[in-house]
Amino acid sequence: VGTESAILTFEEVGAITIGRIQSASVLDAMNVDQFGKDLQDQVAKTDDINLLLDFREVEYLSSAVLTELIRVHKSCEDRGGSLRLCAMNADIHKVFEITNLDRYFTIYSDRAEEAVKKFARSLTVEADERAWSNINKSE
């Protein structure tokens, strides 16, 4: 199952939606509105969406995009899901480090194919922990 926008393509892999940012993308203040709208539209389509954003093809990113990613992260959480990021090059990752956002977002260094497996495993673990917590509470 897949959908497409000018900047992003989306693919559902099990419980996770992979958002692939298009090849050699420049994510800056000039196209941040469209980028944010494409992401928010996708988030609005699915309850408890778990979105993995693939940065493999991203060559440049500015702070305007960071602000947009925080908004999308909050939208995902408001709907019971989450946003995680993967496959950044060193320059892009540095921007997250400087702004402390490497601690705010879960960022996988792996490519999307591997990151989606880790994402899925962590969701399973979280679900198990919630189940055990509920059992303990009921006892």
Next chain:
Amino acid sequence: LWPGETFGVSNVIFCKEIPSTMDAVGDTIASALDVLRKKDWIAEAGEFNARLCLEEALVNAVTHGNKSNADLTVRIEMEEEAESGCCVIRVQDQGNGFRADDVTLPDCDQADGRGICLIRYFMDDVTYDPATHSLVMKMRRPGMEEGACGH
């Protein structure tokens, strides 16, 4: 209208006055990078940093300085400073200005303020001149000793 009219100096390698629009910002970044490349101020590996700082400074001037008022303009000037051997980039708006020293690294939940923090990280020296409403950034040429332009 421009308190800093006197900052016109020799060794200017780029000077442009643009309307407060994102299209103008995009075009100006491309032109400025082209000049920095041709004048050997940036190596391929450093282009990301220079581009980021130019964008953050120009976007701040347009959106925060001039409040995106199309009647106001932003001026950018790049100068090869003979004294220090550094490249000085001045971005001047026509708004109320801000104190760069007041801008601290925001919490992760804060929507604005990260641009100036990124500039501080990547540029060798950053100051704000309230008299001219100008953000002044200094960068050293690739291979120059660290600290030659500040910090």
